[in-house]
Amino acid sequence: MTENKIRVDARGMACPGPITELVKAYRNAKNGDIIEVLATDPGFKPDVEAWIKRTGNQLVEFKEEGGTYIAVIKVTAKK
Amino acid sequence: MSKKRVVIIGGGAGGAILANNLPFDEFDVTVVDRSPYHYYWPWLLYVAFKGSRKPMKREIRELLKPGVKFIQSGAHSVDLGNRKVILENGKVLEYDHLVIATGSRPAYDMIEGHRKIVEKYGDYHSSEENARRVWSTINSLKQGTFAIAVGGDPYRCPPSPLEGVFLAEEFFRSRGLRDKVRVVFAVPYPRPYPAEPMNEVVEPILEERGVEYITFFTLDKIDEERKVAISMEGEELKYDALVVIPPHVGTDIKISPEDVLTQDRFIQADKFTNNIKGYDDAFVIGDASAVPVAKTGVTAHLQATVVARRLQGEDARNNGRTNCPFDLGYGLGTFVISDYNNPVVKLPPSRFSHMAKLVFAAAYWDMIKYPELWNPIFDAYFEATEPAKLRRIYV
Numbered sequence: 076m077t078e079n080k081i082r083v084d085a086r087g088m089a090c091p092g093p094i095t096e097l098v099k100a101y102r103n104a105k106n107g108d109i110i111e112v113l114a115t116d117p118g119f120k121p122d123v124e125a126w127i128k129r130t131g132n133q134l135v136e137f138k139e140e141g142g143t144y145i146a147v148i149k150v151t152a153k154k
Numbered sequence: 155m156s157k158k159r160v161v162i163i164g165g166g167a168g169g170a171i172l173a174n175n176l177p178f179d180e181f182d183v184t185v186v187d188r189s190p191y192h193y194y195w196p197w198l199l200y201v202a203f204k205g206s207r208k209p210m211k212r213e214i215r216e217l218l219k220p221g222v223k224f225i226q227s228g229a230h231s232v233d234l235g236n237r238k239v240i241l242e243n244g245k246v247l248e249y250d251h252l253v254i255a256t257g258s259r260p261a262y263d264m265i266e267g268h269r270k271i272v273e274k275y276g277d278y279h280s281s282e283e284n285a286r287r288v289w290s291t292i293n294s295l296k297q298g299t300f301a302i303a304v305g306g307d308p309y310r311c312p313p314s315p316l317e318g319v320f321l322a323e324e325f326f327r328s329r330g331l332r333d334k335v336r337v338v339f340a341v342p343y344p345r346p347y348p349a350e351p352m353n354e355v356v357e358p359i360l361e362e363r364g365v366e367y368i369t370f371f372t373l374d375k376i377d378e379e380r381k382v383a384i385s386m387e388g389e390e391l392k393y394d395a396l397v398v399i400p401p402h403v404g405t406d407i408k409i410s411p412e413d414v415l416t417q418d419r420f421i422q423a424d425k426f427t428n429n430i431k432g433y434d435d436a437f438v439i440g441d442a443s444a445v446p447v448a449k450t451g452v453t454a455h456l457q458a459t460v461v462a463r464r465l466q467g468e469d470a471r472n473n474g475r476t477n478c479p480f481d482l483g484y485g486l487g488t489f490v491i492s493d494y495n496n497p498v499v500k501l502p503p504s505r506f507s508h509m510a511k512l513v514f515a516a517a518y519w520d521m522i523k524y525p526e527l528w529n530p531i532f533d534a535y536f537e538a539t540e541p542a543k544l545r546r547i548y549v
Binding site: 084085086087088089090091092093094095096098099101102103116117118122125126129130131152153154 | 264306307308312342343344347348349350352369370372374386387388401417418425446447448474476478490492493494496497498
């Protein structure tokens with residue numbers, strides 16, 4: 076199985092918000108894929124954490140670099 | 155001096171506003187569209203949930219200023235390197251400046267079983283026919299569960315899924331059926347409205363009106379035999395009638411080089427200037443772009459005015475402003491207002507905002523046709539409602 080890395084740039088997005096970009100990437104991903112989302116919206120961190128908790132996917136890393144939040148997610152929970 | 159040739163692909167809100175904002179003495183403007191009609195898409199909501207028969211389309215030719223050329227043909231391909239557009243009718247157009255404004259379209263192949271339920275219950279993001287089907291659906295449902303589910307991102311108009319929910323709830327209550335019909339809303343997000351401040355406005359209204367909602371529900375498939383919608387993690391939602399907000403994809407035009415397109419066929423561009431990645435003579439505006447902003451008419455409109463000014467030599471820039479009218483039912487409304495530097499404003503529900511939405515709809519065709527009248531009105535409006543100003547009032 077090949078693993079893809081999907082990079083999503085949602086910097087500057089206030090509405091509808093970076094979580095919608097994550098959801099979009101998740102639809103196209105398969106188990107094993109890595110999704111990396113870049114965002115500047117301060118609400119992004121709690122949203123990603125809540126999303127990980129509820130969907131059961133894996134948060135590999137969450138970091139902040141110069142005002143940009145970067146979430147690295149491994150897709151594991153798809154049925 | 156010879157006039158600059160501007161080719162605009164798409165005669166919707168973005169394309170028509172841009173064409174009508176370019177002065178003739180400087181530009182030779184051609185608008186190309188597969189359809190002879192320009193649709194006012196937001197009206198699908200009222201066709202679906204109010205049974206509106208108000209016409210929602212006009213001929214593109216009639217909306218364009220005299221002097222703008224209109225060719226009714228789809229564009230087959232665009233060659234950005236050689237500045238050429240090849241039309242489906244075989245004609246080749248050469249340009250000095252190109253603007254792609256082809257919008258977005260629902261994709262029905264991403265969710266198993268989606269097509270079947272659109273044929274049965276309709277939707278309000280595709281056509282008048284499908285929106286009228288929603289109206290029949292809600293009129294024939296006398297008991298059970300009416301569900302609206304966000305099928306995936308992106309889709310046109312971020313408030314539209316909840317607008318449908320609010321209007322459906324109002325409909326069933328007005329028919330005296332609210333104790334027999336459950337209204338359920340399913341979203342893939344952590345909360346009913348994805349942007350938190352606006353969610354703080356709408357979530358209490360959902361609760362007050364007894365609308366149930368399911369969060370983190372990423373729709374995977376629909377089993378119409380068993381009448382269940384199933385999420386990617388295996389969660390099931392039982393329904394009697396289901397309307398899905400379809401995920402949208404970008405342009406179907408062949409574009410070279412192909413790497414300006416994202417996987418779902420939106421065109422990558424600079425979010426401040428709308429220049430297509432790597433091209434200073436080509437632009438993409440509105441829903442067709444991959445720029446991280448809401449897919450809505452106001453975005454197309456503001457980007458069109460920025461591109462019009464840039465073509466005339468000004469260093470105009472987008473600030474990412476949104477201004478999405480949001481029908482909350484029972485004659486109430488709000489607006490989703492934000493920009494690149496300001497999060498969404500927590501604008502409280504009011505009769506006034508609802509009125510503003512309807513007045514806008516009533517004046518829409520005039521706004522497209524006469525920018526010399528409407529530009530100063532919009533300039534004043536956008537200045538008076540800057541998110542940085544409103545945030546000081548509505549905390």
